[in-house]
Amino acid sequence: MGKGRKYRPKKNFAEKRRDKQKNKDEWDKRPQRCYEEIIRENVDFENYYKTQNIVPSEEWYIFMNKMRENLPAAFRITGSKAETKALLDIIKGDFFNEIINIKRENEEEEVKEKEKLYPKCLPFYPDSLAWQLQLTRKDIRRSEAYFRLHNFLIAETASGNISRQEVVSMIPPLVLEVKPQHKVLDMCAAPGSKTAQLIEMIHSDESNPHPEGFVIANDVDNNRCYMLVHQAKRLNSPNILITNHDSSVMPNFNVAKPDGTTEKLKFDRILADVPCSGDGTMRKNPDIWCKWSPANGNNLHGIQYRIAQRGLELLAVGGRMVYSTCSLNPIENEAVIHRILTEVGDSVRLVDGRNLVPGLKCNPGVSHWTLASKNLQYYKTWEEVPEQWQTQIRPHMFPPNAADVDKFHLERSMRILPHHQDTGGFFVAVLEKVKPLPWENKEEKMEVGSEKPSTNDANTELSLEEEAEKEEANLKATDGKRPLEAEKKPWGPQRKRKRMVGYREDPFVFFKGDKEDVWPSIKEFYNISDKLDPTCLLVRCHEGKKKNIYFTSPAIRDIVKLNEAKVKMINTGVKTFVRCDNKNMKCAFRLAQEGLNSLFDYIGECRKVRISKDDLVMLLQNDNPNTPPEISKLSPDTQSRVQDFATGSCVLIYKEELIEEDKNLNPLELEMVGWRGTMSLRAYVPTHDAIHYLRLLGADCSKFEKNKFKENQNAETSNVELDNGESMEKDDTTANGKELEDNKNEEESSNNTS
Known part of the structure; x- marks a missing residue:
């Protein structure tokens, strides 16, 4: 075959599969690099931030030492x-x-x-x-x-x-100052810890169990949206909607007006915790030490600005937006705020939020910074930037002129450094919209895709909605005929059409009213008040049996109905009823613990039962659902209350009785789902909720405590004993084992012969 390529016979499927598994095993056995092995040093990092002067020189070594510690x-x-x-x-x-x-x-x-x-x-x-x-x-x-x-x-x-x-992550929602009636947008919400804070603020007024406000939590990453779902489910709120969209081109939402018409939704509060280089999280993510570069911040400046700009467009006049990052870099922080304030003029102002977080140690924002290229060459003006770096460093990234510094008040922003109170690094700026932006029309609200000020970003892409509208307009202009391939321009950058990624979501199917097939029986069994609007209930399927029924607030219901075609909606609603087919039940649905707080005021007294502390502790400590406590074991008062209860789901209520001296305190009140059996009563709650209630009641919950270290030790001990026993048994029965194996071989041989 000469000196050409060496001939290798093609491998069959089994050989390919074997080689693939071998490579996978070798990859799994590779030495893992743990955080302890990462050298927490980066000369460029130190050089860059010394130049930026965001840390006083006398605090530099304290700052660096703290950055190298775990969080x-x-x-x-x-x-x-x-x-x-x-x-x-x-x-x-x-x-x-x-x-x-x-x-x-x-x-x-x-x-x-x-x-x-x-x-x-x-x-x-x-x-x-x-x-x-x-x-x-x-x-x-x-x-x-x-x-x-x-x-x-x-x-x-x-x-x-x-x-x-994380401590610093708690700050943006605090300075956002959310009230129960506010309409809130979290533009880059995943993984959801700040979103959880926003939901808690919506429900902060306990005298109003059904607040008007709501939170729309959005994230561009489809997979990370399900982290949001997990966070939201823990809080059991009907006032949250999770969406999956590019926040820099977030479309306008339509909302219903009292007269039946629609209008564009403007948010009272917006949180823009934008994507960033994350060098403030080095204590938690030490691998950033290895890959840090000044180019990271330069490359992210454009998308950070576009998200902030779109947030201000969606913000109502008089509303507040918080811009935050977990980066220390002025290019991702003050430079973005300076660029925004330059373009919006006096329609937006930067306010000081320190009074909302008394006791927080932080440094004021800086008004001067220096641009750096990837190879750490510094430039003070745009004219100094070589052509090779002009795509990475842009004119609007430079700091304000000395004469204009006082106009922007960048010192009102907050930079939290790790050595201030043993935290990560963070940046927070509070913006208030005092009048419409210069490019907004007061009479007709601007749509996404209409004319905006130039961003100087060559790679700005249209959203799916914009592209669809543009294509539809082109078709109308050409009488429905698409341009021929020959007529298309062969030069210039060709934009690829974005495609939707992620899972296809189940539909949101709302009840049509009292005529919904399953609703009359549920309403009758639980004696549900007419104040509950059944059109706020939904299921996630068009056909088949309704398994889970969810409840949303009226505002969220309207947003979902009016905007499903604009934004990919991932999740909303709190589970309230679960199908539980049982021959002994009058109603085919039981109550769900997740939605009890939302439904409690609507459920009739006929399905509520007061229970004593001792009885409740006994029910919660029973961790075997197959043997629930018999009613005869409960106190006489509880027995008399449940005597006439129909079999099925019910609500158990415990209210702490305070002595005279403690009358001004808030008594402990617990409501949980129960189950009235034929002869028994049980608390129908998850194990973690049972542990929580037992802890609040001061009861013993040690039976739920698990020491995984002792369990592992016991498992290892039992495995060793088992191995020793098996080896001894093998030694004693070698002859018998050999005889059985010979008999088996003989049987197989005779079968093959026949």
Whole structure:
């Protein structure tokens, strides 16, 4: 065959599959690079930020040392005032002392060392509801000493009463100052910790269980949208809609007016926590040390500006938008704000939000910064930039002239540095819209795709909606005839049409009213008030049995109905009824714990039962659904209350009785779904909710505590004993085993012969 390519016979399917598995096994066995092996050094990073002067020179070494440390874990307490108070009392009590094992009888030095581990209350968060642990996530997860703390955080997070969130991430929603009546848009919402805060603020007024406000949580990444769904489900709110769209070209939403007509939705509050280089998260994500470059921030400036600009267009006059990043870079922060303020003139102003977070340590925004190329060459003016870097460095990225500095008030923005209070790095700017933007028409609201000021970004793309409108307009102009291929211009950049990605979502099918087939039986069984509008109920299928029924607020219902064709909608509604076909039931649907808070006021007293503390504890401690407690074991009062209850789903109510001295306090009130059986009563709640309620009641929940370290040790011990037993048994029965194998071979041989 000469000196040509060596001949290799083609492999069959089995050989290809074997080689593929071999390569996969080798890849899985490769040495993993853990965070401890990453060298937390980057000369370019230090050079760049020393040049930017965002850190005072006398604090530089403190700043860098803190950047190299791992990030402590933190959490917030959520829920009703009574529940948060009870949980807060537990935290402030002996619970954390016991976990961290501070022993006062030990030597003084050891006690002081252990006291450093005690959680710290964050001074800027209202009502002492946010805490920072002096432990990292890895410490909590991998140390047996903290297994109870780990269990506590997991159970309370799953029940929605604790939100594990980075400290600096809590700041943007606080300065956004959301009220229950506000219409809120979270433009880049995933993974959803800030969205959870916004939802909590919508429901902050406990006297109004059905607020008018709502949150639309959007993200451009389809997969990350399902992280939002997971976060939202923990809070069980009917006032949230999750969408999947490019926020830089977010379309206008239509909403219904009282007279039946529609209008464009303008939001009262908008959070633009934009994509960024993330160098403020190096303590949590050490791999950024290896790949940091000044080009990262330069490349993201354009999309950050477009998101902020679109946010201001969607904002109502008098509304507030918070722009934030987890980056320290002025090009991603002050440069974006300066560019926005330059174009909007006096229609938007930058306000100081420090008064909303008293006790927070932060530096003011800077009014001067220097542009740098990828190879760390610095430029103070656009004229200095070589042609090779002019696509990466743009004129609008440079700082304001010395004469115009006072006009923009960039010092009103906030930069949180890691050494201020042992956190990550963050940037926050609060913008208020005082009048329509210069390019907005007061009489006719601007649509997406209409004329805007030039952005100087060559790679700006049209959204799907814009492209569809443009194509439809072209077809009309050409009498429905598409241009021939020969007529298309062969030169210039060719834009590829974006295609929708991700899963095809199930439809949102709302009830048409009282005539819906399953609704009359549900309404009669639970004696549901006429105040509940059945058109706010929906299912996720057009045909077949209705399995789960969800409830949304009227505002969210209207937005979904009027805008399904504009935006890909991922999820909305809280589960309220679940099909439970049972011959002994008068109604085919049971109540769902997730939606009980939304339905509680509408459910008739005929399906509600007051229960004593001791009875409730007994029901919650029963973790075997196949053997629920018999009614005869409950207190006489509870027995008399459930005696005439029809079999099926019901609501269990517990209300704490306060003594005279505590009459001004909020009594603990718990409502949960129960099940009235023929001879039994049970609490129909998930395990993590049961643990939460038991903890609030001061009851023993140790039976639910799991020490994974001891379980693993016991499993390893039993495996060793099992292996030893099997090897001894093999030695004793070698002859018998050989005889059985010979007999089996003989049988197979005779079968093959026949």
